Amino acid sequence: MPFPDIQILSTRHLRGPNVWTYRAAVEVWVDIGALEDHPSNTLPGFNQRLQAWLPGMIEHRCSVGVRGGFFQRLLDGTWAAHIMEHVAIELQTMAGLEVGFGKARETHQRGIYKVVVRARQYDVAHASLLAARDLVMAAINDTPFDVAVTVNRLKAMADRLCLGPSTASIVDAAAQQGIPSIRLTEGNLVQLGHGSRQRRIWTAETDRTSAVAESISRDKDLTKRLLAQCGVPIPEGRIVESPEQAWEVAQDMGLPVVIKPSDGNHGRGVALDLNSQAEIEAAWRVADAEGSQVMVERFVRGEEHRLLVVGDQVVAAARGELACITGDGISSVAQLIEQQLNTDPRRGEEEHFPLDTIRLDEQPHAVLELQRQGLAANSIPALGRRVIVQRNGNMSNDVTDLVHPEVAELATLAARVIGLDIAGIDLVAQDISRPLHEQGAAVVEVNAGPSLLMHLKPASGQARPVGHAIANHLFPLKDNGRIPIVGIVGHRHTAALAQLVAWLLHLSGNRVGMACSLGVFMDQRHVDTQDARGHDMGERLLINRSIDAAVFETSPREILLEGLPYDRCHVGLVADMPALDGLQDLDVITADNMRQVVRTQVDVVLREGVAVLNADVSAVAELEDLCDGEVMMYGLNPDSAILGAHRRQGRRSVFCRQGHVTLARGDQETTLLHIDLAPVARLLKHEDMSVSHLLAAVACAWSLGVTPTLMRAGLKNFRQKTESESQEKARMKA
């Protein structure tokens, strides 16, 4: 009697930091049913089958902490949900998305588990979990399972859905610099940084890549003209009227030359590498027969090179490989390509292969190249004849260290002349380590949005950290592109608290975005009235280019369902422990469960950030050990045990002493104002604003450098102004 399938009860996409991890994850709740009574060591043949299907899991250390740790757990006996987690991780890794994080935890209900794995891409991670369930069931019930098919399916999904390798290299490099990213489309458009500090990239284009420069780079003639004017060598060409003139011009230009029809974007009538008068005059007649004018162009000898210019530097260079076949007198060109070129293990269809598979029907350039040599796909080259198939198909040999400084200078100039901040400069040279003019080398093309792959995965030579170069170009001087973010969690009236914090930040000259239960506010404008504590609404603030600082009110439910809408914050405020009631459906039953949820707000505080904790709630104050950054405490009583201890350590705190709101660092104290002051007293009469809230808001503002003078003015002004404004609006409407 086979075991019934593990039931998947619910699925959630944790898009931001959550109770499990800082990063995006998929959480499923599963019911393993009868398997609760059958750990792995009790299932006959199960461990062997599983290990045979997924031998790579030997690397899973699991809680044992050594290689083979997970297999040890299987032997000792572990439960299906936990196994499913490991299988999901392994499947993702095999599909090319390496992930390390996973967890399986019992709920308060017997047989029901939460299984979580990190999601580099949600759909792939989700599909891996489903496949893991099926694989585990197959191993348990001893039914067949085709691992290879599953992995290929996941791999195809990953190729389709994940960022392309060029974009990914930039995003990863940015992440290493601490720069957050938000993917804006299913394509490769990514925002790096937040709000007004953000930059955008789209593969290797940036938001400073000029559209006009791109049009110039697409106009080959204009590109050549502009480059020549600034002294960048190009293969100069001239229109000629007769064979005699062609020879004359060729001598003038220097041999060898190319002769081609002036509109020659097709290969017909093109002749390369001509040296003699007879060749040139004959080639003129062939080209002239094509109907347009005939052009003599300097033939540039050598190999194609691609130099990647980022900002004002050449950051990588690759030399192209000529793809050649040699005739055997029997096989056709197409067959020779299959035999001699496509068998190269570096060639493949997918993007991560350094070289493309050559398919003549998809590569008109190769067809042209063959035409110039008088061949077509079905021609049979003579025995021993060497035929060039691709001159510029793939650049694959890294030559970055060889580039002569003058060549680098000219490449950089070429990018500047066209107006591109990132450019791929194609140049033909015999030796990239010598100045161009010495060898008659020339720049043949300037490309916007160049592929980075050839530098990331060269067929030979060293890989270059071009993603880092671009990230540095976008965010120089260790800028991490972050705007100040305040995250707030608490029990009651945290929206009012968020409003007060946003108000104080607004007064200090920031355009502040705020998302809370009352909706979305942008620079004090109430733009949306729906509850905005969810991930999507919160992310709106970070996408907005005109936001200098953001304030988020968060609830435990949102953390559990979706995770926080930001990766890290500068200020994490915990005003109170939220009430437990109403979260049973999410398996939050005990105070410790709640602590696990709320701690997320403190976990995400940046090293240079501040956790602002309510000293009057001991469960809150106890979170201080979890904070990477500074901890600031506030409380009604400066001499309470917790606040007193905190102050004695010389740390910052905010409290109310005999009605005076006071900022203190150790025993250095600044009095802000008295709570009986009329406007403040009026403020405190509203049921959503308490003295404790006032202190919390002041602490947040202080954390972000708002001056006491401004805080004083702001507290006196809060809501007074908004009230008069709404009266004004009412009057206008009337």
Next chain:
Amino acid sequence: MDISRIRALRGPNLWTRHTAIEAMVLCQGQECDLSTAPDFEQRLRHLFPGLGQLRTTQQGAVLSMAHAIEDATLHMQIAAGCPVTFSRTTLTPEAGMYQVVVEYTEEDVGRLALELAQALCQAAWDNTTYDMDAALAQLSALDEDIRLGPSTNSIVEAALVRGIPYRRLTEGSMVQFGWGSKQRRIQAAETDSSSAIAEAIAQDKDLTKKLLHAAGVPVPQGRPVLDANDAWVASQAIGTPVVVKPRDGNQGKGVTVNISTREEIEAAFHNAAKFRDEVMVERFLPGSDYRLLVVGDKLVAAARREPPLVIGDGQHTVSQLVERVNADPRRGEGHSTSLTKIRFDDVALARLKEQGLNAQSVPAKGLRVILRNNANLSTGGTATDVTDDVHPEVAARAIAAAQMVGLDVCGVDIVCESVLRPLEAQCGGVVEVNAAPGLRMHLQPSYGKGRDVGKAIMSMLYAPGDDGRIPVIAVTGTNGKTTTVRLTAHLLRTHGLRVGMTNTDGVYVQARQIDSGDCSGPRSARNVLMHPHVDAAVLETARGGMLREGLAFDRCSVAVVTNIGMGDHLGLNYITTVEDLAVLKRMIVQNVATSGMAVLNAADPMVAAMASSCPGQVTFFALDPHQPTLTTHRAQGKRVLFVEDDQLVAAEGKFEIRIPLSHIPLTRSGAIGFQIENAMASVAAAWASAIPWATIARGLSTFVSDAMAVPGRFNVFDYKGATLIADYGHNPDAIKALVQAVTNLPANRRSVVISGAGDRRDEDIRQQTRIIGEAFDDVVLFQDACQRGRADGEVLALLRQGLDGARRTSHIEEIRGEFTAIDAAIDRLTPGDLCLILIDQIEEALAHITRRVQENRSALSAH
């Protein structure tokens, strides 16, 4: 008549500041005097009534066929709509040969006009027919085709108003403004800071909506729906009324707008699903279409747009109504008028059908019959300027939309009832943002006031007060140009500027030579002005290029004229006298900016006289502090430079600064007079460019004029204790100056190596050796490689004639070949001698001399 040579003068030129076509027209017989062919003008007028009055500008000149061609070329362009006014015909010293110059705005149009005018005049002369209408149509079609479109033109016009130079990069709408490192580019209403990513975002409607929503800009919310029921659910969430439409649909097929009830919405879903699998439900925005133009962070114009429509009168058919609307004289065919004719084509007929009408229907009185869905001007739509009505909150949303997407020039399409009220108050929203928006609807709206949006775009490209120019120093004269150019460039470089320089040796940007050969023409100068790394340009401006193409710049900040003297290359290109030459070289002075400076040699009367042609200020320099022009200028408190007590003195009013000549190595402590003059000219140019004096002094002290730095300009070598001086001097003035300099240097015996260039006048060749004979003991004459049309030995004979009766010369040798001549002179040297070698092939000769000097040195050290 015969037209032998046509040139396009692409910058200020001898004749005019305008761009112009110059043609050499040869007339014969009666053609030279039209009064002998009285019927010709009448026939010409009959063929082309638009002809102007035939006139001559030279006193006493006789009207010729050339004048007729001149006027026809001008007036045909005028008839084709080109704003041109200047033309002129001049008789050359050659019988029957005229120079005809006619202004153009587009070179190709000017060339074609000349061609057509010639054919026209020929037809009138031969008394045959000529299809004038076809000719003018051809001309205006060409002009329409290549002249800038209205959007681009408005930006270029704004640049012209501000004095910002521009240059078209393509026949299309790509234009570059400014020079060197201050250049900017546009392509129609797109600038070089318009981000390619932003443009891609603007084309992705869903992404645009997502981003605008994130920025708090109201957009028609919506989502794809699965079925009719889902469509209803979606509309409840979005809020009614809604639009139901196929996703990515076009031409409005399957679209149902402004519906609210469940029945309507479900029916609309089924209708839309006929056209596409995916159906969208979107909030319906009631009202009119508005286009708001955002430039940078400002709203600069707004227009209400209406599709082409006619209003029924209960009597006429739709097609009659369209005809009546199109009869409006304001409705033209192209882009030149504020309205365009309504296109009554298949699209219009299809739109009629949707309204249950056809071309022959007679719509009821007052019925608005829409003929197209879009409101483009080019298909007959109208635009009404509403710029002054836009509520600040509406403007703020449009600006936020542009900034969120990242476009610096952005057309924001809004649908709302009125721009007088905030969008939020009336369910209005932004439906689209457009990169490179058309500007015509704002420049020339169908109704209301035109807005100068070109000006707004220009003020974003260049801050107020910035004219996009870099300092341009033009240098001309008979001698000393190259040294002056190099020294001036050195002084600017010492100040930290990245300098672009052209001269007879090549084009240099910073330290790098980017072109070689004689680069003193306008093409090289334009290349320097195009180079993005150039902060200042120093341009040697030779006569050839000025004649051939005019100047490369419309105006310069400093013009330096070193001297005219007795002139050089006289007789070429109808420049026959020194006076003609002065008129030509004066061009750069005439084209000094009003805020600029002419630096003129006071000691050369021809040069000094140019002061009156200068629109800006003048600095005079002269070796002699008592030179009358200079002293007068100084007394007036203006800038002068002169030499006093072995010091270079710069003075202006009470200001005075002195630099000892001993601190200027170029002058050999003041021994070489012409180098002092070159130094003064360069210092004056640097002073005019506001280079600090400490920098100028430092630059003077670090400038070396050796064969590396300034090849062929007084390069001094030591050879066996004798002094070798190599120089490229090749005209009487240069030789005079060299002789003067050499005379100041101590020497036992003086020898000279000299040749003559075949293309000079006989007298000029003799004159060279006549000067030499007064100062040198030994003279080695050689015949150079290229005799430029002279017979073998002819030049040598002329050189010898100049030495007849020479006072000092005692030894003369004649040698064939430059190197042999140099060797012969060197071999005769003993310590304490001085030898001046007037080299011809600069690089090769200098290499040869350097080699000889090094051989000698290594021979010495080997001993």
